[in-house]
Amino acid sequence: MSPSSGSDEKRKTAVALSYELGGDRLPRVVASGRGTLADKILEIAFASGIKVREDRDLAELLSKVEIDSDIPTEALLAVAEILNYIYRTNGRLRSGGPK
Incomplete structure (x- = not known):
């Protein structure tokens, strides 16, 4: 999860990612939104105990990715x-890989 916030021109952005450790697929975008939708994504994440990281640039980049698409290289x-x-x-x- 990666939220960002800005001025009125750039409303809060939130992007949710999904990744299966040890899976054969890249992390993918499973939700993305701005403003009220971003608030809802964050609310669900916090209520579910999902870690959230604030990174404005990454959130902006990932917000342009289609839902259920792999993240860009x-x-x-x-x-x-x-x-x-x-x-x-x-x-x-662990330092040696997945448990």
């Missing part, structure tokens, strides 16, 4: 760093 490194942090925080990743 230019976002791979940033998303990989976020997923690595999340999986380590949740104890699902």
